[in-house]
Amino acid sequence: MEKYKVVIAVNYIHPRFLEMIAPYCEIIRQWKYPEQISENLLTQWISGAEGLVAGQGSPVTAKVLAQATNLKVITLPQTGYNEVDIAAATAYGIPVGHTPGVLTETVAELAMAITLCAARDLIPAHQFVLEGKWMEGTYPVFGMDLSRRTMGILGMGAIGISLSRRARACGMTVIYHNRHPRTDDTVRCTEYVTVDELLRRSDVLVAAMPLTDETRHMIDINWFKKMKKTAIFVNIARGGVVNTSDLITALQTGQIAKAALDVSEPEPLPVDHPLLALPNALVFPHIGSLTERTRRDMAELAARNLLKGLAGNALETCVNEKVNYSSNS
Ligand SMILES: NC(=O)C1=CN([C@@H]2O[C@H](COP(=O)(O)OP(=O)(O)OC[C@H]3O[C@@H](n4cnc5c(N)ncnc54)[C@H](OP(=O)(O)O)[C@@H]3O)[C@@H](O)[C@H]2O)C=CC1
Numbered sequence: 001m002e003k004y005k006v007v008i009a010v011n012y013i014h015p016r017f018l019e020m021i022a023p024y025c026e027i028i029r030q031w032k033y034p035e036q037i038s039e040n041l042l043t044q045w046i047s048g049a050e051g052l053v054a055g056q057g058s059p060v061t062a063k064v065l066a067q068a069t070n071l072k073v074i075t076l077p078q079t080g081y082n083e084v085d086i087a088a089a090t091a092y093g094i095p096v097g098h099t100p101g102v103l104t105e106t107v108a109e110l111a112m113a114i115t116l117c118a119a120r121d122l123i124p125a126h127q128f129v130l131e132g133k134w135m136e137g138t139y140p141v142f143g144m145d146l147s148r149r150t151m152g153i154l155g156m157g158a159i160g161i162s163l164s165r166r167a168r169a170c171g172m173t174v175i176y177h178n179r180h181p182r183t184d185d186t187v188r189c190t191e192y193v194t195v196d197e198l199l200r201r202s203d204v205l206v207a208a209m210p211l212t213d214e215t216r217h218m219i220d221i222n223w224f225k226k227m228k229k230t231a232i233f234v235n236i237a238r239g240g241v242v243n244t245s246d247l248i249t250a251l252q253t254g255q256i257a258k259a260a261l262d263v264s265e266p267e268p269l270p271v272d273h274p275l276l277a278l279p280n281a282l283v284f285p286h287i288g289s290l291t292e293r294t295r296r297d298m299a300e301l302a303a304r305n306l307l308k309g310l311a312g313n314a315l316e317t318c319v320n321e322k323v324n325y326s327s328n329s
């Protein structure tokens, strides 16, 4: 049997993914460097590919897709699909697979964890012990308790809902904003509010929406000015939903109290980036779904989506359902 020709344009791929596709696919090109692959190089590589593995940092633009004459499927071993021009993929009839669902609880758990780290000053407190300062006196910084506070979630989707359950378990009131209020039972005990009300009332504001043309740099200084000066801003969505220099200003001027960020713009964040010089910003290296079990589940779902698409069968989790194979047959 002739193997399908596949290009891997992400610099890390879980071994389980490679193991699952090995009997059916020949990897004709694989990007292995820490920086992201350039649009020009991907444009050259794509012409012979039937399958493309893309994701964090791979620019699957309209220019790249215009050369993808043999491409049957794109698979992303992640949920966010902001790296792919979905309109162009759809126009070319190429289904794009991603991995929602299998990582939801894991990412919500991380969101809750970094919220707690920021609220209770956990990392500086640990540092205080490591530096031997405890011998000189008690830890001098008061934290903020979460119970009887309000969490505002911007983007009440799968991850937002899972996070809202955790926040309520901590005794928080949960309010949220989406473009459309949810009508299902999952948002029971939460309140839909306008953006202005979300900003005004939140003690913790969490960004959990996708990065799109509409949300890019949506959270800016005008938003921070409407927030409480004691508020914590948490980002588990994408760095690009925030104007980073405005966030730095807000943290420097006391417009908000703290930030806890699983994602940043750029990624990776260089060590001399001004965000890292701020004592009230906690930055984590995009580890929302980084557990052994979840990454394996994501790898397996991404591999199944690739193999199904290559065989002309419906992807299990498709971003552009309109061009998924089942809807064509
Ligand atoms: N840090 C990490 O490791 C991870 C980060 N992510 C990020 O989290 C994002 C969300 O994932 P998930 O919850 O599964 O996605 P979902 O699609 O389930 O939820 C997204 C929610 O965002 C809302 N939304 C979309 N656009 C806007 C907008 N302009 N303003 C306000 N709300 C908006 C949607 O509601 P409506 O359409 O009504 O507006 C929807 O409820 C992903 O796109 C990804 O970027 C995902 C996984 C891991």
Ligand SMILES: O=CC(=O)O
Binding pocket: 077, 078, 079, 080, 081, 103, 288, 289
């Ligand atoms: O950020 C990770 C993802 O799955 O999206």
